Amino acid sequence: FVTTTSLSCYFHFTQAIYRAIQRDGLSTAYNNDDDIKKYCRQLMALPLIPEAIIEDTYDELIATMPSTLKETLKDLLQYFQEQLLNKVSIS
Numbered sequence: 001f002v003t004t005t006s007l008s009c010y011f012h013f014t015q016a017i018y019r020a021i022q023r024d025g026l027s028t029a030y031n032n033d034d035d036i037k038k039y040c041r042q043l044m045a046l047p048l049i050p051e052a053i054i055e056d057t058y059d060e061l062i063a064t065m066p067s068t069l070k071e072t073l074k075d076l077l078q079y080f081q082e083q084l085l086n087k088v089s090i091s
Helices: 011-025 027-034 032-048 051-065 067-072 072-086
Strands: none
Touching: 011 027, 011 032, 011 072, 027 032, 027 072, 032 051, 032 067, 032 072, 067 072
């Protein structure tokens, strides 16, 4: 795509999330629970949407997540917010 500017590597982005899933002891849940897998994959897909709506989409994703799932994924979500949303520039 001629008008696209690559700011970082998507592979390494998703790898960082999956390593956090492993570190947080969620590998089995990720492989066996479709809801956990769905939300984790939605986090991984955020860089694929237009930059202007990434943060709003993340907020919507969190708002629609069941509270039990938020509790299960709280360490992953904290990592995502601190390391990938706040420290890595999306612009």
